[in-house]
Structure formats: C-alpha cells, structure tokens
Amino acid sequence: MANNIYIGVDLGGTSIKVGICDENGKLLHQMEGPTESEGGPEVVIKNIANYVREIVASSSYHWDQVAGIGAGITGFLDIKEGIVKLSGNLGWHDVPVKKMLEAHLGKTVKIDNDANVAALGEAWGGAGAGIPNLVCYTLGTGVGGGIIINSQIYVGSTGVAGELGHIAIVPDLEAIVCGCGQMGCLETVSSATGIIRMAKDAVERGDKTSLALVEHIQAKEVFDAAKQGDEVALRIVNRAAFYLGKSMATLAVVLNPQRFILGGGVSKAGEILFAPAREIFKRFTPEPAQEGVDIVPATLGNDAGVIGAAGLNLHR
Amino acid sequence: MANNIYIGVDLGGTSIKVGICDENGKLLHQMEGPTESEGGPEVVIKNIANYVREIVASSSYHWDQVAGIGAGITGFLDIKEGIVKLSGNLGWHDVPVKKMLEAHLGKTVKIDNDANVAALGEAWGGAGAGIPNLVCYTLGTGVGGGIIINSQIYVGSTGVAGELGHIAIVPDLEAIVCGCGQMGCLETVSSATGIIRMAKDAVERGDKTSLALVEHIQAKEVFDAAKQGDEVALRIVNRAAFYLGKSMATLAVVLNPQRFILGGGVSKAGEILFAPAREIFKRFTPEPAQEGVDIVPATLGNDAGVIGAAGLNLHR
Known part of the structure; x- marks a missing residue:
C-alpha cells in the first residue's frame, strides 16, 4: 500500500x-x-x-x-x-x-x-528528530516558544503554554514594560527588538561604540560589532544571552527536556550568542537537570x- | 463485577x-x-x-x-x-x-x-480533583514540586521534572547558595528552612523584632509574628511569598496549568502567605495566562x- x-x-x-x-x-x-x-x-x-x-x-x-x-x-x-x-x-x-x-x-x-508549529517542525524533521521531550525558542522580533512532550505539542489548559518570551526573568530594578503589559519579560532583552532597543539606548546616552555610526541598527549589526570586539555591543549580546540561558535553567528543572533548540533570526548570530547562553545555563542548572541536555541551533530555517x-x- | x-x-x-x-x-x-x-x-x-x-x-x-x-x-x-x-x-x-x-x-x-506522589494525590483525590493540568508545590523543609499533565505525573526526560525548588529565581545580588550547589533557588527563600534562616539573620544583625525573644525559631513563629504585625517577620513572609508568586507566574506562561496547589507545612500559614503570593502572581503573569487560574491550599494533608x-x- x-x-x-x-x-x-x-x-x-x-x-x-x-x-x-x-x-x-x-x-x-x-x-x-x-x-x-x-x-x-x-x-x-x-x-x-x-x-x-x-x-x-x-x-x-x-x-x-x-x-x-x-x-x-x-x-x-x-x-x-x-x-x-x-x-x-x-x-x-x-x-x-x-x-x-x-x-x-x-x-x-x-x-x-506559528511558534508551536515551528517547534514541531524542528522536533519532527529538524534539530530535534528522534528526541521526544524538547523546548524550542524562536528568537525573532519577539521571543516565541514551543514545548514538545512525548513528541506532541503541549498547549496547556487554554492554549497559551510555551509563551517563553513572557517569562518574567529580568529583576525588577532592571526591568522594562513588555508589549504584553507585564514587567521584565524575556522578550524585552533576548528578542531582536530588545537587542535593537538596548543598542539605541547605548548610542543615545553616548556610550563609546561603533554602533553610533550605524544609521538603522538591526540585531545583526549589534552581533557583528560584538564579534569585532566592540565592548558595548558585547555587553548587550551578553545580556541577551544571560537571560536566555537563565530561562533555560528554569525550564530544565521544570520540564527536564533533553534538548533546547534555538531558532529565528537572532539565533543566526551563532557562537557569540550560544557560548554565553550555554555557560549561564550551566551556572544556574543543578547537575542532575543538566545531564545529557544540549542547546543546539534550529536547522530547518523558514x-x-x-x-x-x-x-x-x-x-x- | x-x-x-x-x-x-x-x-x-x-x-x-x-x-x-x-x-x-x-x-x-x-x-x-x-x-x-x-x-x-x-x-x-x-x-x-x-x-x-x-x-x-x-x-x-x-x-x-x-x-x-x-x-x-x-x-x-x-x-x-x-x-x-x-x-x-x-x-x-x-x-x-x-x-x-x-x-x-x-x-x-x-x-x-514523594513530591510527585503528593502532587498526584492532590490531583486525583484532593484540591485538584477533576483538573487535568495542574502544578503542586510542597513547601516544607525544602520546596518540592509535581507537575500533572492530562491527569498524569510528568517526570521529564530523566525523571527530574517538577523540581520547582530549584528554579533560580532570586536575582544574583540577593542570592545565596542552595543545597543543590546553585545560586538563588526558590528553596533558599520559600521553604521553612529559608524562612528560618532569614529570621535568624534578622535577629543576629539586631533587627527590631519579637523573634529575638524566641529560642528555637520555626517557620510557624515567623508567620505568627507577622500576623501580629511584626514588621521584620512580615518582610520575611512577603519575601517568601514574592518569589513563590513569581515562580508561579513563570510556570503559568510555560505550562499554562489551570490550578496551583500549595501544600506542606509552610502552606498552613494561610492567607498571610497566599494573599501576597496571589498578588505577585497577578503582577507578573500576562492576562491570557491568568484567566481561570487559581491558587489554592492542598486539602489532603499527610x-x-x-x-x-x-x-x-x-x-x-
């Protein structure tokens, strides 16, 4: 047949x-x-x-x-x-x-x-093939997420599970208001929008950075400047990676997934984002919840x- | 039959x-x-x-x-x-x-x-009867947790899912080391051990509190003092409730449960703990993930x- x-x-x-x-x-x-x-x-x-x-x-x-x-x-x-x-x-x-x-x-x-479907795509035919329990982040204009449990999308009681961009992860004194109305959401620092905002703030207050010469700052310019050793850009990238890594540490003890997959435009930055995110993940995750867990880029793109x-x- | x-x-x-x-x-x-x-x-x-x-x-x-x-x-x-x-x-x-x-x-x-089994007990025959998706905290010497998805215990990839006490929730500058080796775990502030530690610290540094007169401070004494208006005790209880509420806000966007159940010795404190925890939960949870969610005490006890x-x- x-x-x-x-x-x-x-x-x-x-x-x-x-x-x-x-x-x-x-x-x-x-x-x-x-x-x-x-x-x-x-x-x-x-x-x-x-x-x-x-x-x-x-x-x-x-x-x-x-x-x-x-x-x-x-x-x-x-x-x-x-x-x-x-x-x-x-x-x-x-x-x-x-x-x-x-x-x-x-x-x-x-x-x-779209975020759930992208997670399922990666879980089924991409970076998560063969892994039943995983978490997928889509780091784009916002931060989307999808949770795969037993190879199925987990949508929760009312369909809003996996809204990883709205984990309130930034401490109060450093937090700004998110589009969702709450304070300190992951999306305010680890999305392209968040990275651009931090870069513009730095330029406006006169920080010494090559980004001051860029007319329309996009996340890519910030990553490029960081790769070239621009300290202000590096600080911004590390901040985005810090809260991303810390949110994964939280998910590790809550969901105990076998893999984290990072997709979306921001994830294309590569090691300059992944390396500090992995380091922070290790720092904040108890040993048993780290064992066998990896953090990998999405492979399917669009x-x-x-x-x-x-x-x-x-x-x- | x-x-x-x-x-x-x-x-x-x-x-x-x-x-x-x-x-x-x-x-x-x-x-x-x-x-x-x-x-x-x-x-x-x-x-x-x-x-x-x-x-x-x-x-x-x-x-x-x-x-x-x-x-x-x-x-x-x-x-x-x-x-x-x-x-x-x-x-x-x-x-x-x-x-x-x-x-x-x-x-x-x-x-x-034991924490998973207690969660299942409450889900099946206690405060969660009839609710398929819920999260149960056991606030005792430590902070245990159990996640119920589709009326089943969710154990994760290697059996460590639902370790809610080890969510790194306290910001770095205020964090202390947890028994698990990581910094800033929920357990360091919202367990009986955490509450007792904060009370002893306050007495030792000479804070003006009725707890200075208590020989062996237990969590119950801290709650009792708070109920009688002791400001130092109240600050400690509010801190325990703050991080508890904030951790529930995180779980609400990740897991989207319909109910949170708080059990264990510390939960017996009642409204003085539940009221601020509910308030913080509301403050840090986006509207759609709050809808229809309640935070209730466990009912089965031992x-x-x-x-x-x-x-x-x-x-x-």
Whole structure:
C-alpha cells in the first residue's frame, strides 16, 4: 500500500507556503502563492485549497494518500475548534478555518500558532528528530516558544503554554514594560527588538561604540560589532544571552527536556550568542537537570513552519 | 463485577503507611506499621507486603480487586525500573523495590518520589480533583514540586521534572547558595528552612523584632509574628511569598496549568502567605495566562502521599 503523506500550510499575510511531507517529517515538495488577504477569508481559504490540490496533483502522490492537512497561523487561535479568533496581519476575526478548509478538501484539518508549529517542525524533521521531550525558542522580533512532550505539542489548559518570551526573568530594578503589559519579560532583552532597543539606548546616552555610526541598527549589526570586539555591543549580546540561558535553567528543572533548540533570526548570530547562553545555563542548572541536555541551533530555517504544520495530524 | 481498588504505600524511615483507594482517589482504609529499616531491604519489603495483605484482608474487599500497588519513596529513584538508587533515610543503595514487591505480592508495583506522589494525590483525590493540568508545590523543609499533565505525573526526560525548588529565581545580588550547589533557588527563600534562616539573620544583625525573644525559631513563629504585625517577620513572609508568586507566574506562561496547589507545612500559614503570593502572581503573569487560574491550599494533608501512591497505577 502507498505511504501516507502530510500537507503543511504556512499562512502568511502576503504569501501562502504549502508543502508535502513524508511520515518522517521530510519535506518532499513545496510551493508558494499569494494570500490575497484583501479578498477576505473566503478568497484566502479557496486559495489554500487550490494550492493544496495543485501541489498534490503536480507530485507523484495521489489525493488518497493525503492523511491530513495542518496550518500554522499567526494570531489568537482556538486550536481545538480550529478557529482564528483574531489575526492582525490577515485582518481576520472569528474565522472557522478548520471547518471551511475541511468543506473544501474533504480531509482532516488542524491549525496551531506559528511558534508551536515551528517547534514541531524542528522536533519532527529538524534539530530535534528522534528526541521526544524538547523546548524550542524562536528568537525573532519577539521571543516565541514551543514545548514538545512525548513528541506532541503541549498547549496547556487554554492554549497559551510555551509563551517563553513572557517569562518574567529580568529583576525588577532592571526591568522594562513588555508589549504584553507585564514587567521584565524575556522578550524585552533576548528578542531582536530588545537587542535593537538596548543598542539605541547605548548610542543615545553616548556610550563609546561603533554602533553610533550605524544609521538603522538591526540585531545583526549589534552581533557583528560584538564579534569585532566592540565592548558595548558585547555587553548587550551578553545580556541577551544571560537571560536566555537563565530561562533555560528554569525550564530544565521544570520540564527536564533533553534538548533546547534555538531558532529565528537572532539565533543566526551563532557562537557569540550560544557560548554565553550555554555557560549561564550551566551556572544556574543543578547537575542532575543538566545531564545529557544540549542547546543546539534550529536547522530547518523558514521551512520549519510548513513541516511542523504538516506534522499536526501526526503529533497532536 | 466488583470494582477495582488501588493500594498506596507511603514508605518512611520509621513507619510505613498503607491505604486502599477507590478509583476516584477516595481513601477507604489505612493503617500504619513500623519500617524496621535497621533490618535491611529484605525486612522492609516483607513488612510492606504483610501490611498490604493485612489491610486488604481486614477490609470488605477481595485480593482479586487489587488493580495495582504504588509506593512513594524519598530518594533518588529509577522510576521506570522501580529501583531506589539512593535513599538516605532508609540507608538503601540500588534496591529493586518494584521487582521485590511484585515477587511477594503478584501484583503490578510502581514507585515514584514523594513530591510527585503528593502532587498526584492532590490531583486525583484532593484540591485538584477533576483538573487535568495542574502544578503542586510542597513547601516544607525544602520546596518540592509535581507537575500533572492530562491527569498524569510528568517526570521529564530523566525523571527530574517538577523540581520547582530549584528554579533560580532570586536575582544574583540577593542570592545565596542552595543545597543543590546553585545560586538563588526558590528553596533558599520559600521553604521553612529559608524562612528560618532569614529570621535568624534578622535577629543576629539586631533587627527590631519579637523573634529575638524566641529560642528555637520555626517557620510557624515567623508567620505568627507577622500576623501580629511584626514588621521584620512580615518582610520575611512577603519575601517568601514574592518569589513563590513569581515562580508561579513563570510556570503559568510555560505550562499554562489551570490550578496551583500549595501544600506542606509552610502552606498552613494561610492567607498571610497566599494573599501576597496571589498578588505577585497577578503582577507578573500576562492576562491570557491568568484567566481561570487559581491558587489554592492542598486539602489532603499527610494522606496525599498514600493516595497519590495508590494512584500511580491509574495515572502513569
């Protein structure tokens, strides 16, 4: 009998990526098409359905082999019911994606948020393949997270588990307000936004740094300056790594995962971020919770979303 | 057909408690007998087996109704294999409890550590009955923890998950070394030991407090003084509550449980501890992770261990 295949959809504001995975999380085919979100939910859902049918038709697989379809979506979701409660970049409010797509395609559809889906992608077909218990950070504009327990995404009681960016990790006297309204969230220091803010603050107060000459500071410029020995940039990078490492120490005693995976744009900085983060992790984690635990970079890059979405029907 | 019953064993250094539970975690019968640990593992295991047979024989239940036997044990355990790797209060080293008891009794035996078992007891038959995802703190000499996910104990990759006492929560400049070797663990401030230490420090440095008149300060005296308006005692209690509340804020965004249960001797302090802990929890937890979450006292007291042990065969 022919093997099952799994379809993943990465639904973005301007484009939709669709991929076919085998049962081991290997991405076999992928394509991309416009979202056309200005046409409203009906148009977008019809586009997704068309892309899904197209990619299967243009492959060597048959429609009968499609075991399920998953979609990763940015926004507030009712994961269980498959409803997008609110999505800023799509302009959606209470859209029953699961029901609409199932009506179009006649296959089981599951949805989940982008950070969870990226974590599942890495767990299934990337840096976490074969590891049942792991934690994945997405270090981008914000800090997202996904917790994988027994090879499944863990979503918690109301679907907000794994919001690692909102661990209140910065002590009160050094803390600033986060976008979520709380003080001292990890996201305020270990995201690209946090790193840029710290760099701009340093320049504004006249710290002696090469960053003063950069017109539009991005996180990459801060990492580059640090690599070239700029002390101010190095201090900022170490601060981002410190709280990242300390948050992993907390997760080690709470969740006892076997692996931490760091993905997203900020993780591309490499050893200048990983080395101090690993050192801080070691300093703050009791011996038994460190044993056999490693901290590794994500390997799937932008494909993690499509692959993880495809995995929703196997792993939740 | 007759209902199943579940036997729980709380194995202590001086006495062994044995109980019979129904499938809803209700404790139907219990008895207690000497451990006789000086006789070595063979004697202790034989005692357990005898107490288990005795309690069933003296009840209205039949041996055939016994669906399984669980034991809660303090020490380093290989939970999966049912081996006590090291137990200080029993003086044991590599004792295959599961295998030995199964040979005596002809029933499935499972073991787990005391904090996990207490958490399961509360989850099954106590303050968490009917709640699938919850976190239980045991605030005693140390700070123990147990995480219940989908009504099961979550033990993690190597069995050290839920070590809530070793979350590095106290900022560096205020941190002291914990028994585990790391700095700033929750246990250093929110355990009875931590509270007593802070009280003794205050007396030693001459702080103006009624505790200066107490010969052997215990946590209870600190709470009593705080209730009577002693400002130094109140500051100590608030510090214990602050880090406890902050650790719950972290767990709320990581695990998104529906309930926190606080048990152990320190939790008996009541509102003077719970009120500030709840306030800090609210301050540091983003709105969506607070919704529907409550923080409640444990209800089973010392029976949590026997009940949770009985539940090991239903809930792991």
